[in-house]
Amino acid sequence: MTGFDLIxxxxxxxxxxxxxxxxxxxxHIVFACFGIAFPLMTVFTEWRGxxxxxxQLTRLAHTWAKAMGVLFAAGAxxxxxxxxxxxxxxxxxxxxxxxxxxxxxxLEGFAFFIEAIFVGVYLFGWNRLxxxxxxxxxxxxxxxxxxxxxxxxxxxxxxNNPTGFDLAEDGSVVNPRPWAAMFxxxxxxxxxxxxxxxxxxxxxxxASVYAIGMLRGRRDAYHRAGLLVPLTFAAVLxxxxxxxxxxxxxxxxDNQPTKLAAMEAQYESTAGxxxxxxxxxxxxxxxxxxxxxxxxxLLIHHDPAGxxxxxxxxxxELIPPVNVVHLAYNTxxxxxSALLLLAAWFAWAWWRRRELPRSPxxxxxxxxxxxxxxxxxxxxxxxxxxxxxxxxxxxxxxxxDAVSPAxxxxxxxxxxxxxxxxxxxxxxxxxxxxxxxxxxxxxxxADARPPDAHTGExxxx
Amino acid sequence: VSLPEVLxxxxxxxxxxxxxxxxxxxxxGIWDLLAGGxxxxxxxxxLIERSIAPVWEANHVWLxxxxxxxxxxxxxAFAAVVTTLYIPLTLAAFGMIARGAAFxxxxxxxxxxxxxxxxxxxxxxxxxxxxxxxxxxxxxASGRVPPGIAAGDVVTSWIxxxxxxxxxMAVLVCAYLAxxxxxxxxxxxxxxxxxxxxxxxxxxxxxxxxxxxxxxxFVLRADxxxxxxxxxxxxxxxxxxxxxxxxxxxxLLRTRRFVAARAASGxxxxxxxxxxxxxxxxxxxxxxxxxxxxxxxxxxLLAMLVALVxxxxxxxxxxVYLYSLFQRPEHEPEPEPSGNRxxx
Numbered sequence: 001m002t003g004f005d006l007i008x009x010x011x012x013x014x015x016x017x018x019x020x021x022x023x024x025x026x027x028h029i030v031f032a033c034f035g036i037a038f039p040l041m042t043v044f045t046e047w048r049g050x051x052x053x054x055x056q057l058t059r060l061a062h063t064w065a066k067a068m069g070v071l072f073a074a075g076a077x078x079x080x081x082x083x084x085x086x087x088x089x090x091x092x093x094x095x096x097x098x099x100x101x102x103x104x105x106x107l108e109g110f111a112f113f114i115e116a117i118f119v120g121v122y123l124f125g126w127n128r129l130x131x132x133x134x135x136x137x138x139x140x141x142x143x144x145x146x147x148x149x150x151x152x153x154x155x156x157x158x159x160n161n162p163t164g165f166d167l168a169e170d171g172s173v174v175n176p177r178p179w180a181a182m183f184x185x186x187x188x189x190x191x192x193x194x195x196x197x198x199x200x201x202x203x204x205x206x207a208s209v210y211a212i213g214m215l216r217g218r219r220d221a222y223h224r225a226g227l228l229v230p231l232t233f234a235a236v237l238x239x240x241x242x243x244x245x246x247x248x249x250x251x252x253x254d255n256q257p258t259k260l261a262a263m264e265a266q267y268e269s270t271a272g273x274x275x276x277x278x279x280x281x282x283x284x285x286x287x288x289x290x291x292x293x294x295x296x297x298l299l300i301h302h303d304p305a306g307x308x309x310x311x312x313x314x315x316x317e318l319i320p321p322v323n324v325v326h327l328a329y330n331t332x333x334x335x336x337s338a339l340l341l342l343a344a345w346f347a348w349a350w351w352r353r354r355e356l357p358r359s360p361x362x363x364x365x366x367x368x369x370x371x372x373x374x375x376x377x378x379x380x381x382x383x384x385x386x387x388x389x390x391x392x393x394x395x396x397x398x399x400x401d402a403v404s405p406a407x408x409x410x411x412x413x414x415x416x417x418x419x420x421x422x423x424x425x426x427x428x429x430x431x432x433x434x435x436x437x438x439x440x441x442x443x444x445x446a447d448a449r450p451p452d453a454h455t456g457e458x459x460x461x
Numbered sequence: 462v463s464l465p466e467v468l469x470x471x472x473x474x475x476x477x478x479x480x481x482x483x484x485x486x487x488x489x490g491i492w493d494l495l496a497g498g499x500x501x502x503x504x505x506x507x508l509i510e511r512s513i514a515p516v517w518e519a520n521h522v523w524l525x526x527x528x529x530x531x532x533x534x535x536x537x538a539f540a541a542v543v544t545t546l547y548i549p550l551t552l553a554a555f556g557m558i559a560r561g562a563a564f565x566x567x568x569x570x571x572x573x574x575x576x577x578x579x580x581x582x583x584x585x586x587x588x589x590x591x592x593x594x595x596x597x598x599x600x601x602a603s604g605r606v607p608p609g610i611a612a613g614d615v616v617t618s619w620i621x622x623x624x625x626x627x628x629x630m631a632v633l634v635c636a637y638l639a640x641x642x643x644x645x646x647x648x649x650x651x652x653x654x655x656x657x658x659x660x661x662x663x664x665x666x667x668x669x670x671x672x673x674x675x676x677x678x679f680v681l682r683a684d685x686x687x688x689x690x691x692x693x694x695x696x697x698x699x700x701x702x703x704x705x706x707x708x709x710x711x712x713l714l715r716t717r718r719f720v721a722a723r724a725a726s727g728x729x730x731x732x733x734x735x736x737x738x739x740x741x742x743x744x745x746x747x748x749x750x751x752x753x754x755x756x757x758x759x760x761x762l763l764a765m766l767v768a769l770v771x772x773x774x775x776x777x778x779x780x781v782y783l784y785s786l787f788q789r790p791e792h793e794p795e796p797e798p799s800g801n802r803x804x805x
Contacts, residue, residue: 098536
């Protein structure tokens with residue numbers, strides 16, 4: 001295929017639009033995780049620091065607050081692009097269903113507003129508020145971060161499980177009920193899964209930064225605390241996440257049978273279905289997979305003889321890309337299980353000796369756990385989003401009917417690739433600098449320095 | 462007054478807040494661009510940085526607010542506008558990303574080359590973003606966006622005389638607002654030479670904005686006669702109020718009453734936008750789609766009204782708190798933490 005063919009193909013907007021949305025969402029969600037979970041870990045550390053009179057902990061919390069500011073700024077700008085893209089790329093969806101599922105985005109607007117305000121207050125007020133007032137100012141930030149996650153994931157849950165409206169004879173939407181649309185059967189499992197994922201991503205990632213520091217020999221109290229606090233958050237929540245995964249799989253089985261069949265790469269509808277790990281799906285069959293007898297029926301129906309519907313039940317054009325969904329699902333579950341083992345190792349050592357495991361392999365495992373958690377979370381979103389294809393609103397509207405027909409739209413994809421490469425490089429650069437020299441100011445902080453030497457005395461008044 | 466009109470008005474209040482607050486932030490970036498060489502421009506750039514650092518993210522959210530209210534309450538009109546005008550909107554979104562990222566990361570970086578690169582990115586995107594947003598307003602106001610998905614011309618809907626006027630006016634207004642706001646900020650910090658610099662700039666920009674505004678009326682008469690008739694007809698009192706507020710702002714600037722000048726300037730800018738709204742009424746998309754026709758279902762509108770009132774009650778005190786905290790000085794750097802501080 002020549003470059004010209006590629007561009008000619010791309011003139012069909014659907015594929016580039018999907019890639020653009022995937023890239024924008026996949027980038028934003030990493031930063032959103034920190035927006036959701038980092039405030040609580042930071043203020044917890046700040047509270048412990050004040051409580052114990054431990055200057056190390058207070059310093060650690062201040063460094064985290066600045067990192068939080070950088071990550072929040074990156075999340076805010078990438079989120080803005082997303083709100084444009086929802087309309088620019090998928091006008092068919094917004095035009096027809098905006099009045100049904102747009103409402104949680106309005107609430108998210110408020111939640112994000114409150115969070116932006118209090119991120120500013122928290123960082124700017126570090127030396128301007130009393131410790132108590134300062135820690136209280138973090139509460140709106142924590143609550144609005146989690147509320148924002150609820151609203152956005154609720155909108156996504158609606159796309160998986162559309163409710164809260166009726167369709168007229170001609171297919172037009174009548175009687176939209178936004179509250180009902182916000183609380184579909186998929187909302188709570190999806191929201192819980194995402195909130196826990198946010199805490200795991202944040203916890204393992206922050207811990208991995210300090211694990212790398214400790215592997216390089218910086219084994220002081222500062223690094224130890226920097227590893228211990230976030231790792232504890234993540235380790236406590238990991239087993240809960242596995243349980244929630246079971247819940248969400250059951251909801252998917254009930255509401256999105258094609259997605260579940262693709263996750264398991266199951267062609268034939270089977271009683272006593274086995275769980276398949278890995279493999280490659282072609283010719284209506286999964287090859288080279290590791291099979292665990294009866295496990296799938298057990299997982300889905302909690303009954304080894306339960307019937308799991310396979311892809312054969314559905315017309316070919318309504319089946320999502322099986323390999324992508326199946327392997328992404330295996331990746332997520334595999335990494336989740338590995339993180340559970342890591343959490344158990346940590347818990348056992350702590351229970352026995354109130355100390356981290358001594359093996360350097362523990363630190364090495366923590367050092368990669370951050371990237372692993374991010375990969376697992378991205379894989380989970382691939383399962384959700386690719387698994388819903390070819391529908392944008394499951395069972396009701398096809399993605400190809402929602403995409404904008406505007407000429408030249410596909411060029412946006414290439415621009416977005418360039419922008420995100422630059423943005424990623426910058427974010428990593430700044431965070432590395434922040435890690436090396438903690439005096440670096442965060443974006444929401446104002447410089448304490450006066451603008452000019454001779455006006456210094458007046459300016460600081 | 463009908464329910465859709467109430468919601469559109471609330472959205473419009475969000476748009477005004479975005480224009481005034483985020484507009485001033487964009488304008489500050491424009492002055493950053495024009496501040497001169499690295500050494501000479503440093504005091505101005507630092508004042509600009511301190512003025513907008515704690516508030517720019519919150520100010521920016523007004524735009525998100527406008528978008529989400531539009532797509533939920535007026536989904537058809539939203540889909541029509543963003544698809545026909547997707548090019549300037551995408552470019553504006555890129556500008557917002559570049560500006561936000563460059564501003565956020567600039568101060569965390571000390572190497573001169575990188576700082577210059579990011580500073581340039583911040584300043585340049587502060588200039589182009591309001592232009593594209595103004596061009597979008599020009600396209601909508603001159604009736605170039607028909608209902609339907611990508612139904613309008615994706616090029617001429619924003620490359621046309623009214624859009625050019627809208628874009629240039631948006632840039633000028635942002636620069637003017639920023640200069641006025643920065644006068645008061647410099648005064649509060651007691652940096653008198655910066656006060657004078659920004660005062661001169663405010664007065665100069667006001668003169669240019671006024672001249673472009675008057676010339677713009679001729680552009681509108683030729684390019685968007687419907688808009689022109691309504692602006693000079695039923696919206697005339699609003700436009701007159703804008704002129705009065707603008708003149709008052711100039712007098713206040715000349716007499717160095719900067720806080721009052723801020724209010725008068727804000728009023729002058731807000732009334733121009735209100736004039737546009739009055740001229741468009743009752744159309745969302747002139748001359749095709751009215752507010753009533755564009756509105757979504759009643760249950761949705763009611764839910765939004767409840768959410769907007771409740772959200773506003775939470776949001777406004779928080780915003781006031783942020784702006785008032787921002788006026789507070791910093792005390793001792795890194796207070797020594799001790800066991801009993803958390804308790805009291």
